[in-house]
Amino acid sequence: MAQNTAREPAPDASLSRGDETRGQLLDAGLTLFSRYGYDSVTTRQLASEAGANIAAIAYHFGGKRDLYRAVLHRLVEDTEPLVGPVAQRMAEGIAAAGADKAALARVVAGFVHGFTSIFLEGDFMAHRAPMVMREYANPSQDFDILYEGRLGPIHRSVTALAAAALGMDPDSPEAKIRAHAVMGNLVVFEVAKQLLMRRTGWEAYTPDRIALVRRMITEAVLNSLRLPHPDNGDRQ
């Protein structure tokens, strides 16, 4: 029931009729699955939200489950432009820093900044983050799609960072556990967002609040990894 009566948004001429419906179904899937979970969403809701017919789901994807999988695949793909550069800079920063703790601290600050920007700022991750978190906390049979595509690679990057900061072997359980703890430091602000909102009396993240959260997380992670605090917030 999205834009059936209102004006249709940008009927991209470069897309065929079918591709557009396909894309709208993927959008609807992301919006609804992320909010209510797989079983709570009906094919009729999906079709309605997409402005398409129920039969379009079977026609374009095969079935409801196949649409869900397609949503996960597209999520991995279209978050690459955001996550890729952050991971890239982190890898380069670690290699360049060597044993220089101050340099590693700047890498950490950059990572936290990038990560919180992706997850807490803007609308792009508004549905994608909850989608990831849902599979994160409660892996379905399609958990592999996100693990291979997003979660595993990020976790490996953070493990490299933790290992460098603490002088550990990146392949050791210890390094992986410490990295896991760092990830927890970050993702809890998305996973348990409602809990923080209630405790602080906030209703949503604003730029000011994100800046405060980012400052607190950066301090916590730097402390956690025994790294010095950079004098300024500069990350280059």
Added chain:
Amino acid sequence: MAQNTAREPAPDASLSRGDETRGQLLDAGLTLFSRYGYDSVTTRQLASEAGANIAAIAYHFGGKRDLYRAVLHRLVEDTEPLVGPVAQRMAEGIAAAGADKAALARVVAGFVHGFTSIFLEGDFMAHRAPMVMREYANPSQDFDILYEGRLGPIHRSVTALAAAALGMDPDSPEAKIRAHAVMGNLVVFEVAKQLLMRRTGWEAYTPDRIALVRRMITEAVLNSLRLPHPDNGDRQ
């Protein structure tokens, strides 16, 4: 389909017929809702798992949603014996420590030990933790039950601890955010358990692995809160 053919477990004579069915439905609800979520579980599954008739759900609770709420309420109640003492010792420890950082460090070590024991050891929280985490990550209309009963109080306790360690006002956003980060440090080992399992090649938490995770978390949290490391693992 649980114990219909096998021997029935302990038909407690002190319980009326109805109370026993009621309890078995609550058990079934905890087991199934925690694993599959509210919508994925059918009333027929619940009745079968409880060894009861479908109509028993309406008779004893009113409906499926009321059974779900009852499961949350009972979860808050029957975790009190575990969480209560940990929170109690933490509150007393903070009050007794004052500005003594070493004493606060022992409080932190005790808290981490207690928290990880509750969440990672034994069978008692095997279904309860995922149940909490499900509401944690994806609050339903009944989130209040857990927030008022468990999540809020624990978060307040940890905020008091973080505030004491960092010299902050316990009512400040900063303290609440730092506490939230600490909570993330801990709960990520339950929420994102599957991710850690894949990264480490583990299949489950064993006593050895729990001990290792506990050591890593304790170090990370102590560092994070700028507290000294106790010389031994003693927590009294």
Added chain:
DNA sequence: CCGTTTAATTCAATCGTTTGATTGAATTAA
């Protein structure tokens, strides 16, 4: 530039199942 053909896509209608809930009779224990 037109009319026709063709394949891709959309659509309303309907399929058989499963859902949560309800009924009134049967059973149990006090």
Added chain:
DNA sequence: TTAATTCAATCAAACGATTGAATTAAACGG
């Protein structure tokens, strides 16, 4: 005898999926 509880049977509604006809837009031949 009585009230509490369980039971098989059944309800209407909603579910995911499928069908064959209708519609659309592009390709083609004149």
